[in-house]
Amino acid sequence: MYATRALRQAAAHAQRTPSIRFLGPRTIPSSIDHTPKPHPASPDGKLPASFVSNSPSRHSSFSSYRDHAQQHGPLQKSIRYSEANGVGGSSGSALGSVAAPAGMYFDTSELPARFRRAPIELEEIEAVESGGAALFG
Amino acid sequence: MLASRLIPRYTVRPVVAKSTLPKVVSAPALSQWSRAYSASSDEKDLVIIGGGVAGYVAAIKAGQEGLKVACIEKRGVLGGTCLNVGCIPSKSLLNNSHLYHQILHDTKNRGIEVGDVKLNLANLMKAKETSVSGLTKGIEFLFKKNGVEYIKGEGSFVNEHEIKVALNEGGETSVKGKNILIATGSEATPFPGLEIDEKRVITSTGALSLEKIPESMLVIGGGIIGLEMASVWSRLGTKVTVVEFLGQIGGPGMDTEVSKTIQKLLKKQGLDFKLNTKVLSGDASGEKVQLTVDSVKGGKEETLDAETVLVAIGRRPYTAGLGLENIGLETDERGRVIIDSEYRTKHPHIRSVGDVTFGPMLAHKAEEEAVAAIEHIKKGHGHVNYAAIPSVMYTHPEVAWVGQSEQDLKNQNIPYRVGTFPFSANSRAKTNLDTDGLVKMLADPETDRLLGVHIVGPNAGEMIAEGTLALEYGASSEDIARTCHAHPTLAEAFKEAAMATHGKAIHF
Numbered sequence: 001m002y003a004t005r006a007l008r009q010a011a012a013h014a015q016r017t018p019s020i021r022f023l024g025p026r027t028i029p030s031s032i033d034h035t036p037k038p039h040p041a042s043p044d045g046k047l048p049a050s051f052v053s054n055s056p057s058r059h060s061s062f063s064s065y066r067d068h069a070q071q072h073g074p075l076q077k078s079i080r081y082s083e084a085n086g087v088g089g090s091s092g093s094a095l096g097s098v099a100a101p102a103g104m105y106f107d108t109s110e111l112p113a114r115f116r117r118a119p120i121e122l123e124e125i126e127a128v129e130s131g132g133a134a135l136f137g
Numbered sequence: 138m139l140a141s142r143l144i145p146r147y148t149v150r151p152v153v154a155k156s157t158l159p160k161v162v163s164a165p166a167l168s169q170w171s172r173a174y175s176a177s178s179d180e181k182d183l184v185i186i187g188g189g190v191a192g193y194v195a196a197i198k199a200g201q202e203g204l205k206v207a208c209i210e211k212r213g214v215l216g217g218t219c220l221n222v223g224c225i226p227s228k229s230l231l232n233n234s235h236l237y238h239q240i241l242h243d244t245k246n247r248g249i250e251v252g253d254v255k256l257n258l259a260n261l262m263k264a265k266e267t268s269v270s271g272l273t274k275g276i277e278f279l280f281k282k283n284g285v286e287y288i289k290g291e292g293s294f295v296n297e298h299e300i301k302v303a304l305n306e307g308g309e310t311s312v313k314g315k316n317i318l319i320a321t322g323s324e325a326t327p328f329p330g331l332e333i334d335e336k337r338v339i340t341s342t343g344a345l346s347l348e349k350i351p352e353s354m355l356v357i358g359g360g361i362i363g364l365e366m367a368s369v370w371s372r373l374g375t376k377v378t379v380v381e382f383l384g385q386i387g388g389p390g391m392d393t394e395v396s397k398t399i400q401k402l403l404k405k406q407g408l409d410f411k412l413n414t415k416v417l418s419g420d421a422s423g424e425k426v427q428l429t430v431d432s433v434k435g436g437k438e439e440t441l442d443a444e445t446v447l448v449a450i451g452r453r454p455y456t457a458g459l460g461l462e463n464i465g466l467e468t469d470e471r472g473r474v475i476i477d478s479e480y481r482t483k484h485p486h487i488r489s490v491g492d493v494t495f496g497p498m499l500a501h502k503a504e505e506e507a508v509a510a511i512e513h514i515k516k517g518h519g520h521v522n523y524a525a526i527p528s529v530m531y532t533h534p535e536v537a538w539v540g541q542s543e544q545d546l547k548n549q550n551i552p553y554r555v556g557t558f559p560f561s562a563n564s565r566a567k568t569n570l571d572t573d574g575l576v577k578m579l580a581d582p583e584t585d586r587l588l589g590v591h592i593v594g595p596n597a598g599e600m601i602a603e604g605t606l607a608l609e610y611g612a613s614s615e616d617i618a619r620t621c622h623a624h625p626t627l628a629e630a631f632k633e634a635a636m637a638t639h640g641k642a643i644h645f
Contacts, residue, residue, distance in 0.1 A: 018619075019586065020610045028518040036477035036485075040523045041496035048467065048475060050483040 181207045183514065184300055184314030186292045186459065189217020191491025191503035192320035193276050198511040200283030207312050208285055209292035209302055215276040216269075217322050218492075219500040222342040225272060227362075229265035230345065230369045231531050238372035247570060256373060262346060288312065293460035297484050301460075316486050316514050319474055320507070321459060323452040323492035328357055331419035331426075331448065338421050338446050341366055351375050353443040355428055357416050359386035361530045363449030364403065368532045371407050378409040378441065380416055380430055390497075390528055392542040392591040394577065399536050399593050402573050406533075411441075419446065454493040479519070480510040488513070502526050525608045529598040534560075534574045537601035540589030540608050543579060554582045556614065556638025560594045562645040563633075564625040571595045576634035578604075578614055585613035585639060596627050603631055614638035 036051045038044075105111055126134040183199050185192045188210025196208040214221060237256055244251050280287050290304040292312075301311045325340035327333055335343030344366040350373050356363045359381030371377040383389065385396040386403075400410060417429045417438070425442040454472040461468065466482055469475055474482060474489040481488050490510050491503035505526070509519030527539040546553045559575045560566040574594025580587050590604030607617055617635035622628045633642040 018616045019584075019613045020607075020616055028516055032518055034479065034517070036479075036481065039476050039478050039480075039495050040521075042475075043469070043495070047477055048483070050465075050467070051475075051477060 180313040180315065181205045181286070182314070183207075183316045183318060183511075184292075184312050185209065185318045185320055186300065187217065187318075187320035187322055187491070187493075188212070188215040188276075188287070189320060189322045189491065189503070190219045190500040191322070191493075191507045192217065192318070193280070194504045195318055195320060195490065195507035195511055196285040197279050197283050198508050199514075200280075200285045202511060202515045204511075204515065206285050207288055207314070208280070209288045209290060209300065209312070211289070211291040211305065213289055213305055214273045215280070215287070216273045218324075220269060220272050220276075222345055224500055226265045226269050226345045227341070227365055227369070228531060229268045230261065231365060231533075233261055233264060234369045234372040235533050243570075256350075258348075258350060258373075265345070291458060293458055294463045294466075295460070297464050297487065316488070318507075318510060319456075319459070319482075319487065319489040319493060320491045320503070321455050321493045323498055324455045325448065326451045326453045328416070328419060328448045328450060331421060331446065333448065334421075337426055337444070338419070338448065340448055344370070344447050347445070351444040353425075354378070354445045354447060355380060355426070355441055355443040356447045356449055357428070358449035358451065359383070359410065359412070360388040360449060360451065361528070362452075363447065364530060364532055366447055366449065367408055368403070368406070375445075376409075376443075377407070378411060378443070380411045380414050380428070380441070382413070382415050382433060384413050386410065386412070387530060387536060390538070390542065391530075391536065392538060392577065392589075393544055395536060395538065395575075395591045395593045398574065399530075399532065399534070402534060402593075403532060421446070452492065452498050456493060479513045480506065481513075496523060497526060497528070499526065499528065522609060525605050527601045527605045529601060531598060534571070534594045535597035536593045537597035538589065538591040539601055539605045540587065541579065542589060542591065543577075546579060546588065551588070552582050553579045553588055554585075554614075554638055555579055556634050556636070556642070558630050558634035558637055558642050558645055560627070560630055562642075563627060563630040564644075565627050566595060566630070568625065569595065576600075576630045578617075578634045578638040580614040580638045585615055587612050587614055587617070590631075590634075592631075594627070594630070600628060600631055603628065 036047055038047050100106055108116065123134070182204040183195075183206045185196050185199075185206065185208040188196070188208050192208055192210065193215050196206050199206040208215075210217075212221065216225075217223075219225060237254070240251055240254050277287065279285075288302055288304075288310070289306070290302040290310070292300045292302045295301045295311065298315070298317070299311055299313050300317065301309060303309055325333075325342065327340075331338050333340055333343070336347075339347070341362050347370075351370065353376045354367070354370055356367045356377060356379045359379045363379060363381075364386060367377045367379055379386065385391065385393055386400050387396045391399075404410065411430065413433045414430050415433055417431055419429075420427045423442075425444060426446045427440055427442045428446065429438065429440050431438040454468070454474065456468060456472060456474065461474075464484065464487070466484070466487070467475060474494045476482055476489050476494050479488075480490055480494075488510050490506035492498040496502055496506075502521075502523075505521045509521045512519035525539060527537060530536040541551075543553070543555065555577065557575050557577045559572075561572040563572070566572045574592070574597070576594065577591040578587065579589040579591075587604070587607050590601065590608070592600055592604075594600075603617075606612075614635045618632060618639045620632065622632040633644060636642045637645070
């Protein structure tokens with residue numbers, strides 16, 4: 001009788017389930033909500049309105065958007081204008097010459113002839129069109 | 138088809154020797170005239186501003202994750218406040234001053250007779266500097282090992298993707314980043330009306346490198362930093378008085394019972410305390426620095442003076458010169474960078490971790506956040522459990538805690554069960570003749586889940602790791618009580634406190 005009770009107690013003891021459980025290797029959840037939420041240590045548990053992503057008020061103008069936008073690197077302005085005056089606020093002469101500096105070209109067609117694509121000769125056209133047969137004709 | 142492949146190339150395109158090609162337009166010049174369609178070569182995946190614990194850990198982790206990373210640090214050495222003027226040098230002084238104090242006062246009863254004991258302050262400081270320089274150089278090595286570009290200079294935002302760096306060696310450079318991490322840390326909060334000269338009116342930085350032992354010292358603020366520095370100089374012979382606004386020392390996070398215990402023990406070591414006392418003004422014009430203090434309730438105004446005044450009223454986020462205004466980034470009323478749960482500011486590619494943002498200003502919290510922030514960038518998922526961040530005060534005995542304190546639970550009307558175990562009943566503490574303190578555990582009365590652990594005693598800072606792990610895993614006090622602990626160790630006190638929480642301790 002006593003032995004049975006002792007055995008039962010031992011069995012109950014062996015079956016005690018610890019509250020620490022083995023969870024296995026961690027995995028990154030398949031879907032994560034990335035919308036801004038208050039930081040757990042934030043004193044008031046709130047986020048300012050400016051945290052709402054893609055808010056249209058983030059940029060006051062297209063020019064301001066373009067200053068900050070990224071497309072594999074920042075989009076750069078070609079003309080520097082003073083913030084105070086805005087576009088057109090400065091005289092044309094103050095902006096400097098619109099010509100490309102020496103050694104710079106807007107388009108490959110403006111390059112000296114030796115740097116352009118070599119003109120295709122009639123023989124080459126014929127060779128291409130005949131699949132090379134014209135070379136042996 | 139075969140014939141077409143036999144066409145000699147020169148018939149299609151004349152060969153032009155490369156050397157004859159002039160430099161038509163250089164890449165950077167071209168970008169002024171056309172959109173750049175690929176990332177410029179100097180654009181980093183991540184630019185980190187600040188090479189302190191948050192910044193350097195993030196940099197190393199980012200390097201390990203394969204990100205192209207640059208870390209900007211203006212101090213000239215890595216490691217930030219923690220390594221240079223915080224945790225590390227203070228631990229060196231605490232450890233060595235404790236040894237000195239022990240040799241002076243605690244050897245005879247151990248059967249050790251010591252002759253003339255002298256203190257060499259210069260060498261004490263040298264030992265501290267050796268520890269610091271070894272560790273900071275170690276981080277530079279880790280930067281190289283993990284491919285982190287280290288830029289020595291002061292960084293400030295030009296726009297949301299570009300940071301201008303005023304280089305320490307002179308000149309300026311700029312660096313662009315797809316992601317940016319603000320980890321600029323914190324600085325000691327000054328006391329209004331008292332100018333810090335780091336000689337007579339000092340912060341923790343000055344307290345780590347005083348050139349002579351002051352006769353007397355007033356410490357404004359009885360938090361962890363104030364008490365650690367008070368301990369160092371008190372052990373070296375300074376008469377120290379701590380003035381604290383609150384009714385307890387150790388800051389508001391420390392359990393009241395633990396706070397009272399450590400206050401008693403520190404008082405026994407020679408420290409004086411003035412609690413519930415506010416400092417009205419300070420005057421450093423005379424031979425001694427004077428403080429006018431009053432009780433918080435008023436009516437007990439008095440003047441205290443000392444050779445040195447340590448201002449230890451807390452730390453504030455450091456964002457000076459960062460150019461946050463250039464990118465429209467706001468801080469809260471205490472100067473902290475506002476972030477969301479993924480450490481993002483309102484510009485999602487700019488994140489912030491460490492002392493400069495929310496949460497306790499602790500190096501280990503900054504490290505956790507740094508790793509989590511990089512994981513958010515790289516994997517889209519990271520995690521820090523703010524409910525299981527330990528705090529440690531490295532006085533002797535040490536004080537350490539994790540989770541909720543008894544007054545926290547009372548304030549929130551959360552029921553709890555408490556179990557304590559004194560080190561005076563622990564065999565190892567007895568053999569060490571170091572029996573001051575206790576372990577206190579708080580657990581849920583129904584589920585037995587651990588809610589908090591509070592330790593004051595020898596090696597508490599190491600022992601709290603077990604409590605933090607238990608809390609992180611959601612252990613019950615019974616789980617700890619049924620885990621075998623080696624004998625004789627101080628850690629047995631931890632087990633016995635768990636036994637006392639769950640049922641009854643054996644040795645008390």
